[in-house]
Amino acid sequence: MSELLENEPVIASTIADTVCSKLQNAIVEGIIPAGSKISEPALANEFGISRGPLREALSRLEASNLIERKPNVGARVVTLTRQHLVEIYLIRESLEGLAARQAAENMSDKDINELDVLLEKHQQQIKQDQSYYQKEGDMDFHFRIIKGSKNSHLIDMFSNDLYHLIRLYRYQFGMVSKRVPRAFVEHGQIVDAIRQHDGELAQFLMSRHIRSSRINVEKMLDEHLAITD
Amino acid sequence: MSELLENEPVIASTIADTVCSKLQNAIVEGIIPAGSKISEPALANEFGISRGPLREALSRLEASNLIERKPNVGARVVTLTRQHLVEIYLIRESLEGLAARQAAENMSDKDINELDVLLEKHQQQIKQDQSYYQKEGDMDFHFRIIKGSKNSHLIDMFSNDLYHLIRLYRYQFGMVSKRVPRAFVEHGQIVDAIRQHDGELAQFLMSRHIRSSRINVEKMLDEHLAITD
DNA sequence: GATATCATAATTGTCGACAATATAGTTGAG
DNA sequence: CTCAACTATATTGTCGACAATTATGATATC
Numbered sequence: 455m456s457e458l459l460e461n462e463p464v465i466a467s468t469i470a471d472t473v474c475s476k477l478q479n480a481i482v483e484g485i486i487p488a489g490s491k492i493s494e495p496a497l498a499n500e501f502g503i504s505r506g507p508l509r510e511a512l513s514r515l516e517a518s519n520l521i522e523r524k525p526n527v528g529a530r531v532v533t534l535t536r537q538h539l540v541e542i543y544l545i546r547e548s549l550e551g552l553a554a555r556q557a558a559e560n561m562s563d564k565d566i567n568e569l570d571v572l573l574e575k576h577q578q579q580i581k582q583d584q585s586y587y588q589k590e591g592d593m594d595f596h597f598r599i600i601k602g603s604k605n606s607h608l609i610d611m612f613s614n615d616l617y618h619l620i621r622l623y624r625y626q627f628g629m630v631s632k633r634v635p636r637a638f639v640e641h642g643q644i645v646d647a648i649r650q651h652d653g654e655l656a657q658f659l660m661s662r663h664i665r666s667s668r669i670n671v672e673k674m675l676d677e678h679l680a681i682t683d
Numbered sequence: 684m685s686e687l688l689e690n691e692p693v694i695a696s697t698i699a700d701t702v703c704s705k706l707q708n709a710i711v712e713g714i715i716p717a718g719s720k721i722s723e724p725a726l727a728n729e730f731g732i733s734r735g736p737l738r739e740a741l742s743r744l745e746a747s748n749l750i751e752r753k754p755n756v757g758a759r760v761v762t763l764t765r766q767h768l769v770e771i772y773l774i775r776e777s778l779e780g781l782a783a784r785q786a787a788e789n790m791s792d793k794d795i796n797e798l799d800v801l802l803e804k805h806q807q808q809i810k811q812d813q814s815y816y817q818k819e820g821d822m823d824f825h826f827r828i829i830k831g832s833k834n835s836h837l838i839d840m841f842s843n844d845l846y847h848l849i850r851l852y853r854y855q856f857g858m859v860s861k862r863v864p865r866a867f868v869e870h871g872q873i874v875d876a877i878r879q880h881d882g883e884l885a886q887f888l889m890s891r892h893i894r895s896s897r898i899n900v901e902k903m904l905d906e907h908l909a910i911t912d
Numbered sequence: 913g914a915t916a917t918c919a920t921a922a923t924t925g926t927c928g929a930c931a932a933t934a935t936a937g938t939t940g941a942g
Numbered sequence: 943c944t945c946a947a948c949t950a951t952a953t954t955g956t957c958g959a960c961a962a963t964t965a966t967g968a969t970a971t972c
Contacts, residue, residue, distance in 0.1 A: 467754045467933095468955065494924070504957045505924090506735070510742060517746035519839065525696045526924060526963050541836040548781040552773060607770040610748065615840070696963095697925065723954070733927045734954090755933050755954060 470510035473501055477511055481520050481531055482622045492521060492529040518618050532622075536675055539623050542616065543668035547661050549608065549616075550596060554644060554660035557602035558653040565602055569645050572598065573638075580638060593620065595641055599660070602648070633670050637663070699739035702730055706740055710749050710760055711850045721750060721758040747847050761851075765904055768852050771845065772897035776890050778837065778845075779825060783873060783889035785832035787882040794831055798874050801827065802867075809867060822849065824870055828889070831877070862899050866892070 477497075480486045498508045512529055515521045523529045561569075576591050600612050640663040647656035706726075709715045727737045741758055744750045752758045790798075805820050829841050869892040876885035 470955085471754070495922090506956055506958095509739065509925095510955095513739060513742040514746070517743070517843070519836070525700070527965090528924070538836065541834045544781060544785070544834065545778070545837060545840070548777045549774070552777040556773070605770045605773065607748070607767065608774060611774075611840070611844070614746070615844075699925085722952095724952090735926055735928095738955095739925095756935095757954065 468507070469503055470507040470514075473503065473508060474511035474514050476501075477515055478518070478520065478618050481515070482618060482625050484626055486531055488531050488622075488626065489533040490531050492531065494528070514614075518615055520618055520622065534623060534626060536672075539627075539675075540668065540672065542619060542623070543664060543671070546616065546620075547664040547668065549611070550600065550664055551657040551661035553600045553603040553605065553608055554648065555603075555653040555657035556605050556608075557599050558648045558651050558656040560604040561602040561648060566645070566649050569595075569598060569602075569648070573641060573645060576638065576641070580634060592637065593617075593624075599644070599648075627671075627675075629671060629674060631670055631674065633667065637667070640666070697736070698732055699736040699743075702732065702737060703740035703743050705730075706744055707747070707749065707847050710744070711847060711854050713855055715760055717760050717851075717855065718762040719760050721760065723757070743843075747844055749847055749851065763852060763855060765901075768856075768904075769897065769901065771848060771852070772893060772900070775845065775849075776893040776897065778840070779829065779893055780886040780890035782829045782832040782834070782837055783877065784882040784886035785834050785837075786828050787877045787880050787885040789833040790831040790877060795874070795878050798824075798827060798831075798877070802870060802874060805867060805870070809863060821866065822846075822853075828873070828877075856900075856904075858900060858903060860899055860903065862896065866896070869895070 477486070481488075486492070492512070494505050494508060494512075498505045501508065512521060512523065516523050516529070519532060521529045521531055572595060576595070579591060597612065597617070601609055603609070640659065644656055644659045644663065647659055706715070710717075715721070721741070723734050723737060723741075727734045730737065741750060741752065745752050745758070748761060750758045750760055801824060805824070808820065826841065826846070830838055832838070869888065873885055873888045873892065876888055
């Protein structure tokens with residue numbers, strides 16, 4: 455189970471909140487297929503709610519870039535393209551580099567110790583079964599660095615916008631790579647740099663880490679020809 | 684008048700759209716003061732509309748980080764803090780660096796020529812009256828680079844999220860600096876790098892440009908003691 | 913047979929009213 | 943006089959219905 459999300463308000467007080475969460479998962483998992491049209495009356499019926507809170511939820515999904523809306527026409531689930539995936543990777547390369555730099559400057563010793571614990575846990579899970587690490591564990595690590603930056607706006611951007619998109623692509627493209635051992639080593643290097651409060655190095659390592667991941671993904675897409683740009 | 688916004692849909696078809704635009708401007712210009720509470724019935728009355736589209740507009744303002752909403756409590760205009768301003772500058776330093784790099788790779792000759800025209804226009808306006816350049820012209824330049832990156836997600840992030848926040852801080856902190864001539868020179872350097880399709884250099888120059896701007900702003904805030912963190 | 917036009921149906925946008933929650937004011941006890 | 947609890951008020955969340963716009967399908971014309 456994803457550890458970093460435990461501080462999410464489990465009991466979302468408003469209907470729009472709960473429906474929004476459910477829709478996020480439904481879209482990420484492909485239950486609502488990418489590119490498909492969203493019918494407000496149908497969905498409202500399915501959830502047993504009115505169209506009011508549903509539209510509120512759709513607004514947030516639009517802000518998360520999970521759906522696209524056109525006035526007087528309706529909402530569609532976003533379509534996945536290779537180009538868009540690359541764009542997100544480039545943005546991550548840039549922003550998470552900044553996050554790592556600020557994390558090196560602002561993370562407390564306690565925060566860093568928890569990072570160590572997480573890494574150790576990941577190492578054990580890799581020995582047993584790589585699937586968790588690939589699916590959620592990697593996200594946990596990256597999100598924790600972002601939180602460690604203490605840059606509230608940066609944290610917001612990831613929580614609301616990028617996080618679900620990354621999950622979406624990872625889930626639906628179902629990437630499983632041989633990079634896991636290598637990625638784990640890189641995570642360790644990044645934590646080391648943070649521990650030494652070497653922001654410049656942490657930034658460099660994080661950017662390169664994500665760049666490597668992007669290049670790997672691009673190569674995989676080329677081979678599998680899964681997506682034609 | 685701001686040139687880069689001319690392709691914005693002037694006739695927003697839905698009420699929520701027009702109200703959202705009006706509220707954006709009202710918040711940026713301080714007509715609705717920072718930190719003030721927003722009453723849905725009052726605002727709806729003022730605009731002569733129902734609460735439905737108003738809430739839709741508020742949802743978008745929340746996504747733009749112009750207001751904050753708490754369930755069952757209501758919406759408040761965001762409060763301006765020095766820390767948040769610095770956070771945004773750091774994000775810009777990172778993202779606009781990426782934008783400049785991609786702009787150097789992806790801008791057409793026609794795009795670059797238009798950049799030249801814009802710069803020349805700015806130069807003339809600086810000689811006459813610096814105010815335009817400081818308020819909107821600078822934003823025009825930066826936004827054009829971002830669009831030049833052809834990174835649609837990056838463009839979205841700025842259009843929906845960062846653009847109005849930047850305007851808000853600039854408007855309400857009313858920064859007027861002696862950096863205008865220097866900033867203009869730096870803009871020229873960036874365009875040169877883009878013209879030579881030197882992405883690495885463009886990224887470096889843009890990041891440094893924004894960093895200088897941030898340091899200048901921080902210094903001004905320290906001197907004026909306008910904002911206490 | 914293909915295309916344009918119009919009428920029908922369905923969907924989205926908007927509204928006003930009710931229910932649930934939080935805030936403010938008041939009263940009472942210590 | 944201070945603080946706690948309760949009542950009353952106001953605000954937000956939710957709902958169902960109507961209006962405006964768009965998509966659909968049939969009909970007629972070339």
